[in-house]
Amino acid sequence: MKVYISATLRSFFGRNAELSVAASDIKGILDKITTEYPDSHKIVFDENGELRSFIKIFVAGEDKTDKSNWSEALGENEEVLLLPAIAGGVSRESIIPDERRKAVSFDDAEVERFENHLLLREIGVKGQKRIKAARVLVAGAGALGSPVIQYLAAAGVGTIKVVDFDDVEISNIQNQVIHTSRDVKRPKVASAKDTVRNINRSIVFEAENTKLDAQNILEIIDGYDLVIDCTDNYVARYIISDACVVCGIPLVFGAIYQYEGRVGVFNYNGGPCLRCAFPSPPPAGLVPTCAEGGAISPLPGIIGSIQANEALKLIIGIGEILDGKLLVIDSLNLRSHLVNVHKDANCAVCASNENEIQIEEIDYEEFCGVKETEDEIPIEGFTPEELAKRIDSDDPVTIVDVREPHERAILRFPNVIVIPIGQLARRKNELNPEIDTVFICKEGKRSILAINTLREAGYSGPMYNLKGGTDAMKNIIFSNEGGWL
């Protein structure tokens, strides 16, 4: 009997296009040819002795690959074709291995609780078991962390670890919906833990009241399937992304500012990392954080919900993932668009040999420009009390307010010159270099940028920063004005 070997499989059969085999059925043919060419055996059959997916057997134009046809007697003149099955598809696999899914079981109460997931064909029991088996780390229990943590808990994620070092403040309640007014002054992780317990007591909630840094990050994220970045600053974002690359953990990134939000998935399936998208942060102070720039209340709900949705899709292994993409949402004008993020072949972190990156040795504060370096001229500053004293004593002093108009509307600072940062260099002549000049903003960070900008522009007069910004001035009462703030 003649057996035709496809060119794609010939290298396993001595490069022969045709073999003459003395056999009466397909089983006999496969036995004979794999015995004659022993190397081909492990190519044709898998470890369990099953024919590999990529091999097809045709007789007289008909597909006879299925084992049930292997014992059919073949005519002497029939030609048997050994052909390749060429197939494939996009990647939609769960980040939770099958063994861990299989180790999970449900009781009746859980079946009832997760009915709405079990009804979905793409999730079902298998998907829900993956969700229960998942271990997810959420960095930040603030605006974005609020919806993320609550939806993960509601969806039944088995283990949730939350890292945050802050206490709840009254100004957080506007958009950090996991906390309530009763939680003010409590650690955010403690408040988040209570909310999760009220959702589902069987969830393992690991609270870590710590600030993430280059020294502790690897230990914190080790052993988790997924990290969700809900932080609000560049130092934390780069530390988290770099650590995810080192540990091979996918990262769901989210960020909000005023009315705009961004969400994306990094470090998934060999894809780009945060540094591929943003090789370096913007100059310190240029982009205010959410706490400084503000954000409309439901925006973190929108972005955080998408982060939680991406996390669940990664866990279940379904749908399209924001992998190599950044979804940008403008909630003010209701526009959204997808931006492609390419993997940077020269990326300092994800393109190099993973073992070479030593996160502990990277100075993230310096990288993000939030560290005062020795060769920089230190910036002198006034505490709120010192500035109040200067104003009270009528010492000549110029105060420059670099805040945006809407910020000034919330809290007016009298007798100031208003100059936005972008206009400082060109309007430097409005300042008198003979008189001390104090720069103020909301938190005392953009004012440092203002001073550095003027220094670069060649302004030589004495400049001071209001430490802690107008936020810190709130409690100062001037002798003549009994609390004009």
Place this chain on the structure above:
Amino acid sequence: MFEGILIKKDIERKLHNLALGKYPFECCAILLGRQGEDRIDEILPVNNASETTKRKVQFEIDPLEVYKAEGEAEKKGLEILGFFHSHPDHRASLSGMDEEYMIPGMIYIIASVDSESVPETRGYTKNYTDGSAEEIIIRRE
């Protein structure tokens, strides 16, 4: 020593146009070249034989089409070096299904495609010895 697969610009353009033309469905093609030259000389677009409902996320080539194609290629002195397919709206990374169906020694090129562009093209091959898949360098000329 194998130093990656060479793809000429016009061949890569043909692959990209095929991927864009079939978007949002997966496209597939047979890659032809000369034995031992590690260069793709011709591409042969083939039908995606997957079920209609799966064509956005899967592809399949009819084995008999491969049979026909290799016969015609031989007449021109060419042989099948590997296969090309697209990943609409997904990255050009190897999926579990892609890997399962890879024949050791063959070259597999995957292109990520969206409605407007082909942001990523990557190549893979499966090892003869341990059956593991690895990425190969695509050299462009």
